[in-house]
Each structure stands twice: as C-alpha cells, then as structure tokens.
Amino acid sequence: MQYQVTKEKSAEYLRLAVNHMTQQDAAFHPVSYAVWYEYASGEHAKLIEEVDALIEKEKKLNEKSTTRLFQHHIAKIDDAGAQAIIDRFSQVMTDISSSTSKAGEDTTQFKNALQSWSDKIQQRDHTSDLNLQAILNQTLNMQGSINNLQSKLETSAEEMVRLKDEITKARQEAISDGLTGLINRKGFDAALGQCLSSYELQLDNLQKPPCLLLADIDYFKKINDSYGHLFGDKVIKAVAQILQSAGAAHQTAARYGGEEFVLLLPETSLEIAEKIAEDIRKKVEKITIKNSVSQAQISNITISLGVTPYLHGESPESFISRADQALYASKAKGRNQVTVISKTMSA
Numbered sequence: 001m002q003y004q005v006t007k008e009k010s011a012e013y014l015r016l017a018v019n020h021m022t023q024q025d026a027a028f029h030p031v032s033y034a035v036w037y038e039y040a041s042g043e044h045a046k047l048i049e050e051v052d053a054l055i056e057k058e059k060k061l062n063e064k065s066t067t068r069l070f071q072h073h074i075a076k077i078d079d080a081g082a083q084a085i086i087d088r089f090s091q092v093m094t095d096i097s098s099s100t101s102k103a104g105e106d107t108t109q110f111k112n113a114l115q116s117w118s119d120k121i122q123q124r125d126h127t128s129d130l131n132l133q134a135i136l137n138q139t140l141n142m143q144g145s146i147n148n149l150q151s152k153l154e155t156s157a158e159e160m161v162r163l164k165d166e167i168t169k170a171r172q173e174a175i176s177d178g179l180t181g182l183i184n185r186k187g188f189d190a191a192l193g194q195c196l197s198s199y200e201l202q203l204d205n206l207q208k209p210p211c212l213l214l215a216d217i218d219y220f221k222k223i224n225d226s227y228g229h230l231f232g233d234k235v236i237k238a239v240a241q242i243l244q245s246a247g248a249a250h251q252t253a254a255r256y257g258g259e260e261f262v263l264l265l266p267e268t269s270l271e272i273a274e275k276i277a278e279d280i281r282k283k284v285e286k287i288t289i290k291n292s293v294s295q296a297q298i299s300n301i302t303i304s305l306g307v308t309p310y311l312h313g314e315s316p317e318s319f320i321s322r323a324d325q326a327l328y329a330s331k332a333k334g335r336n337q338v339t340v341i342s343k344t345m346s347a
C-alpha cells in the first residue's frame with residue numbers, strides 16, 4: 001500500500017477521520033486516529049469492510065475492536081517499531097489538540113468581546129467609534145489565531161502522511177528477507193492463507209488448485225564450510241533469483257528458512273508444477289559463482305525439491321507438511337531431484 005497523497009488530500013483525510021471519530025464518539029488517541037485515518041483514506045479495502053460490518057452490527061466501534069483493527073491492519077510490525085510510531089502519533093495528536101484548544105479559547109474571548117461591544121453600540125454609547133477600532137483589532141487577532149491553527153493542522157497532516165509511509169515501509173520490511181529480497185516465511189504464510197481462502201471461495205468455478213513447491217539447497221553446510229559464509233550467501237541469492245523468475249503467473253516465491261525456499265503456484269496443474277520444479281533444478285545445476293578468495297569458478301551446486309497440489313479443505317499446515325514430505329523424499333533418494341506427491345503421504 002502506498003501513501004503518496006498530496007498535502008490537500010491528507011488534510012481532507014484528517015478532517016474526514018476527525019468527523020468519523022466524532023460521529024462514533026471515538027476516543028481521541030493515536031490508535032483510534034490511525035484506524036479512522038486509514039478508513040477515511042479509502043486505501044485499505046479489508047479494513048473498510050471490517051469497520052463497515054462492525055458499524056452495521058454494533059453501531060459504534062468500541063475500544064477493543066479499534067485496537068484489534070489497528071493491530072491487525074496497521075501495526076503488523078515489530079513491537080519497538082509500532083511503539084515508536086505510536087509515540088510520534090501521540091505527539092502529533094497532542095500538538096493538534098493544544099492548537100485547537102488555544103484557538104477555542106481565542107474564539108470564546110472574541111465572542112465575549114463582540115457581545116460587550118454589541119451591548120454598548122445598542123446603548124448608543126459615545127465611545128462607539130473606539131469600539132469599532134477595537135473590534136477590528138480583535139478580528140485581526142482572531143484571524144491570526146485561525147491561520148495559526150490551519151498551518152498547524154497542515155503540518156500535522158504532513159507528519160501523519162510521513163508516519164503512514166513509515167508504517168507501510170516497516171510492514172514491508174517485516175515480511176521481506178534482507179539477503180534475497182524475497183518475502184520471508186511470515187509474508188509467505190499470509191500469502192498462502194489468502195490464496196487458499198480465495199481458492200476455497202471460488203471452488204464452483206472449477207479452478208485448478210494451487211500447487212506448492214518446497215526446495216532446499218543440497219549439502220549447504222559443506223558449501224559454507226568449504227568456501228565461507230559469504231560465498232554461501234551468494235549461492236542463496238542466486239537460487240532466490242532462479243525461483244523468483246520461475247515464470248509462473250501470480251506465483252509467490254519466498255525464502256522459507258536458511259537455505260530453504262518455497263514457491264506457491266496458484267491455479268497450476270501438478271504437471272506444470274513438476275515441470276517448473278524440474279526447470280529450477282536444472283538452472284541451479286548450472287549456477288557458477290566465482291570464489292573471491294581463490295578466484296576459482298565454483299559449480300556443482302544442486303537443489304532438492306518437493307511438489308504437491310492443495311487438497312480441498314485441508315489446512316495450510318497439512319499442505320506444507322506434504323510438500324516437506326516430498327522434499328524429504330528427494331533428499332533421501334540422493335538429492336538433486338524432484339519428488340511429487342499427488343494425494344497421499346507416500347512419495
């Protein structure tokens with residue numbers, strides 16, 4: 001999700017969010033504000049859907065639901081990162097609140113002054129001319145106060161957008177693998193959950209089930225031991241690139257663990273999935289990487305793979321476990337090969 005909004009747009013979201021919060025009698029604190037800002041921006045379909053459903057059911061969001069929505073949709077980042085962002089949201093909210101209350105005090109004073117001048121004018125007080133000058137001065141003061149509030153709100157809106165960008169970035173970082181740029185296990189588990197739910201929902205369309213491909217570099221410890229950890233990292237990166245460009249439409253490639261990878265292939269026949277796995281195996285066999293110490297070109301890198309189709313109604317864990325079983329069979333049979341398990345747990 002990208003938050004490349006203009007200053008005007010962000011100010012509009014800010015107003016809309018405050019409006020929703022007022023209608024909902026929501027507490028004015030950063031967590032609640034973040035949820036309603038996100039809702040007002042219209043950028044987060046899942047959050048909007050959940051908020052609308054809650055409003056329809058319970059009319060108003062309570063603190064518990066608001067916190068849950070925040071944790072589920074906005075703060076999927078590590079605790080320290082979330083706390084830092086919440087602290088800064090707090091600061092922005094405090095600034096807005098003190099500027100608003102200052103403008104409120106000025107407005108009250110202005111109203112009282114207007115009332116007293118109006119009384120005097122009605123009594124045809126001979127000091128009317130002086131009072132008019134005073135009204136003019138007070139009006140200018142009031143205008144200054146409102147301009148001040150407006151610029152404070154604009155600055156706060158900009159800060160909010162910046163914080164939103166940070167949240168997006170932190171969420172992205174939380175699900176990506178720094179070495180390869182692939183998504184990590186956490187990101188993959190979420191993608192797998194979504195893929196399986198959407199497949200189960202569209203079963204009537206006779207859509208092909210997704211297939212899962214689990215891959216593990218062979219004798220990787222030996223590679224590390226022989227050529228060093230940095231060389232091992234290069235091998236991991238090269239394998240990641242091969243998986244990333246395996247070529248299946250809508251595929252999700254992830255680094256599942258140290259030297260283990262996973263490829264989710266939605267709407268793919270087992271035959272095609274096996275072909276993709278075989279293709280990956282052959283490409284890994286052709287990898288050559290220069291050893292920066294000896295300058296020699298190192299090859300003989302191989303990978304073992306397991307492939308299996310999703311079986312209607314099963315859990316993600318059972319799907320993964322069968323792919324793991326297939327991978328284990330490839331290792332047991334001598335490595336550098338692909339094993340397919342179509343339905344049962346026997347390879």
Ligand SMILES: Nc1nc2c(ncn2[C@@H]2O[C@H](COP(=O)(O)OP(=O)(O)OP(=O)(O)O)[C@@H](O)[C@H]2O)c(=O)[nH]1
Nearest residue numbers: 216217218219220221222224229230232233258259
């Ligand atoms: N260079 C590097 N090594 C890693 C990384 N993550 C895990 N490893 C190493 O990967 C090795 C995995 O070794 P094992 O689990 O014994 O498996 P293997 O040697 O590949 O043997 P098989 O899987 O049975 O073929 C360990 O030595 C880990 O230290 C990483 O990010 N970089």
